[in-house]
Amino acid sequence: MDIVKRGAAALGAIGTVQKKSAATRERVLDAAARIFREHGYAATTLNDIADAAGLKTASLYYHFGSKEELVEEVLRIGTTLVLEAVKSRLAQLPADASFRDRLKVAVHAHLDTLLSLTDYTSADIRIIGQVPADVRARVWPLREEYGEIWQGLLQFGKQTGAVRTGADLGLMRMLILGTLNYATEWYKPGRKPVSAVAEEATAMILGGIGTAP
Amino acid sequence: MDIVKRGAAALGAIGTVQKKSAATRERVLDAAARIFREHGYAATTLNDIADAAGLKTASLYYHFGSKEELVEEVLRIGTTLVLEAVKSRLAQLPADASFRDRLKVAVHAHLDTLLSLTDYTSADIRIIGQVPADVRARVWPLREEYGEIWQGLLQFGKQTGAVRTGADLGLMRMLILGTLNYATEWYKPGRKPVSAVAEEATAMILGGIGTAP
DNA sequence: TCCATTTTCTAACTAACATTAGATAGAAAT
DNA sequence: ATTTCTATCTAATGTTAGTTAGAAAATGGA
Incomplete structure (x- = not known):
């Protein structure tokens, strides 16, 4: 399985043997994630995806029952992938890891997912503002769940x-999530590795960017 | 003239007496900026705007000759407004103003323009990634001009x-512009003044958010 | 007030798009 | 090999969106 296109399969792989419909469904979702990400929701036609x-x-x-159902699934996968990535990377840290280390790991996981590992998460971030309102409302709880991870992290930083x-x-x-998320708009693979972006973003x-005042 | 909807008029006001067509044109542009900002380019119909x-x-x-011509004008106005705001606010500083003061002023001007003074700039930032490629290519030089202001500011900071x-x-x-620009996605007037966001963003x-290591 | 020009409207066009229904082909089970 | 189920196709539908052309209304100046 192509690591660059992790998505539907990463979340729902049945096993080595896959039903034909599941394979096709995955192909459709992968295509949708990529094209929604590039062109937005409204300007993407079902014929493009097909x-x-x-x-x-x-x-x-x-x-899929409709275009809306398809995009909703892409959004869910996108949020779920970054949520799982950040959560799991944080969980691998020792229990006494510092706030700085935790933040670094979270930033790296977020940007890795967003900028190199999958189209789904960047599609999510790029188009969430423009999908139909009912779609957005349905996926909102999942996005809030992801936000809570960061809120918890900052809370820990404050307490310590x-x-x-x-x-x-x-x-x-x-502001932090904005800094990271906007990278979908300007980051171009090839010029700089994602890790360099993550390092600078963490710093x-x-x-900050300043020297001591 | 309504300060909240500064846009076409702010850039091209002929004087107190305005031709009817100029007034209508302005109304159309104002409506377009607002609706493109809310719904994106592709999902906005000309009927919505009309x-x-x-x-x-x-x-x-x-x-306007076409939908593309209309959106291009909205984008130009959006970029021009924030460029002029930042440039003029910087120009008002004393010649020996510090990098910190300059950055603070630039952040405030950017966020004021983006989040409270006009729909055009936030429309610009929200939809630039999804307008037709030829439109984007035509307005790109103006966006680069704006970027150069920030690059110059950072260069000054480095030199000093x-x-x-x-x-x-x-x-x-x-990363800095991303931090500021993504606020169009999450900022809601009423909860916090823009100045509070600008203060925190500047800080x-x-x-950074950390205490000394 | 009249007339020329400007501005807006109406009517129509074409292409595109999401979706539906039924037919067909492919795959799996017996 | 046959039957049943799954997956895809073809053809069609109805609506919508951007655009054009000419008619009608509004405006402004003499």
Whole structure:
């Protein structure tokens, strides 16, 4: 399985032997994630997706009830992938890991997922603002769950004195996630490795860009 | 003129007496900026815009040659407004102003423009990734011009020793602008003033969220 | 007030798009 | 080999969206 296109299969692989419909469904989701990510929801036609998946448009309806159902699934996979990545990387740290180490790991996991491992998460972040409102409402709880991981991390930082006082943690969280998420708009593979971006982002988040005043 | 909807008029006001077509054109652009910002380019129909501007759809063609021409104008106005705001606020500083003060002013001007003064700039930032490629290519030079202001600011910071060494200024710039720009996705007026967001963003950019290690 | 110009409207067009229904082909089970 | 089920296709539908052309209404100047 192609690591760059981790997505549907990573979440729901039945085993080595896969039903034909599951394989096709995965192909469709992969194509959808990529094209939604590039062109947005509204400008992506079902024919674009079908072509990329090697089907005719109407065949998509065997696997998904509607365009909305398809995009909702892409969004769920996208959020789930980054949530699992960050959570699992954090869980691998020793129990006495510092806030700085935890933040570093979370930033790396987030950006790895977003910028190199999968189209789903970047599709999620790029199009969530423009999918139909009912779709967005349905996937919102999952996104909030992901936000809670970061909120918990910042809370830990505050309790251990590693995060400066006086700041609104909610606002801080939004700024941090914004810093990371906007990378989907400008990052181009090839010029710099994701790890370099993650390093610089971590440094900026933790210590800013300035020298001591 | 409504300050919240600064846009076309702010850039091209002829004087107190305005031709009818200029007034209508402005109404159309204002409506377009708002709706493109909310719904994206592809999901916004010309009928949505016409309704909001108080015209019938086909009348838009008297003022703009196409949907593409209309969105291109919105993008230009959006970028121009934030560019002028940041540049003019920086120009008002004393010649010996510190890097910290300059950065603070630039962040405030950027976020003021983006989050409260006009729909155009936030429309620009939210939809630039999804407009037709030829439109994006045509407005790209103007966006680069805006980026150069920030690059110059960071260069100044580096030269004066106010920006830590060893970092790639281009990457730093993208992360900073990303932090600011993503606020269009999450900021909701009413909960917190823009100035509070700008203060926190400035603090994070300059000194990070951490306490001294 | 009249007339030329400007601005908007109506009517129509074409292509595109999401979706449906039934037919067909492929795959699996017996 | 046959039957049943699964998966995809073809053909069609209805709606919508961007656009065009000409008619009608509004505006402004003399």
